[in-house]
Amino acid sequence: MSVEIEPRQGKISFQGRHLLTWKDYKREEIVHLLERAVELKQKPYSEALAQKTLAMIFEKSSTRTRVSFEVGMTQLGGTAINLNSRDMQLGRGETIADTAQVLSRYVDGIMIRTDSHQKLQELAANGNVPVISGLCDIYHPCQALADMLTIYEQKEKLSGVKLVYTGDGNNVAHSLMIIGAILGLEVVVASPPGYEPLGFVTENARELAETNGGSVTITADVEKAAEDADVLYADVWTSMGQEAEEAERKKALFPYQVNQNLVDIAKPDVSVLHCLPAHREEEITAEVIDGPNSVVFDQAENRLHVQKAIMEALL
DSSP, X not given: OOOOSSOOOOOOOXXXXXXXXGGGSOHHHHHHHHHHHHHHHHSOOOOTTTTOEEEEEESSOOSHHHHHHHHHHHHTTOEEEEEEGGGSGGGGTOOHHHHHHHHHHHOSEEEEEOSOHHHHHHHHHHOSSOEEEEEOSSXXXXXXXXXXXXXXXXXXXXXXXXXXXXXXXXXXXXXXXHHHHHXXXXXXXXXOTTOSOOHHHHHHHHHHHHHHTOEEEEESOHHHHHTTOSEEEEOOSSOTTOGGGHHHHHHHHGGGOBOHHHHHHSOTTOEEEEOXXXXXXXXXXXXXXXXXXXXXXXXXXXXXXHHHHHHHHHO
């Protein structure tokens, strides 16, 4: 893909910064990372991170996050170390602060997939190497950047694109709202009462949208939301740790399923996204996820490319 997302903004320095949420980044910085991801997708191998080491801490199970970060470090000439929290002293009561200080003596960056945004903030505050969120309870920034790259590949623009997320207003929805607002998208989240995004995230996203030409709408009317949608986005209804609520969640969220009826309401060339893993016939039907509008596997691949851009920039 040769078309630039936006004209180059000149040299931008990221080294030593953390990535916990896109709220901490300016529009031109996110655009720069997307441009670099496009370049890395075309030319994947380099020695940009030669002799650099990334510690990867997993408190939640992972397929795409672990493989994409590990492969990404390898393709950039670096090394990734997989650390399961159950096998670390962190799992036996060592503090986040102590863990951050010790790892900072050994590695050049830390990626953590955790159940707590507070843990990310503690790691970032107490270490002296970049901390990257691989997911937490509030945000999923790397996924959202991959989503923006996928949308750009499909629509050849981001500003003005109507992105409709349906279902639980979770960490994925939050990061889509934040990054979408910054990049000028029309973001609509359709959720049943009680499952809307967190109020402070909605407020932050709307403030960002006002200054960046985007918009953020929260609604319970999924069919109205889907009208003229450029992108339909589904995610699982029951995240890790919510298994006890599964039956209740299925009942409340079933009307928000991304199915052929919803696809037909959207634009004819609507792109269907899902961050995976998918539960076919729950949040999305097999007909749609395996159908001609689906770009979910391009989307999954793009995790690799955007995370390489992030690691190259921060480390």
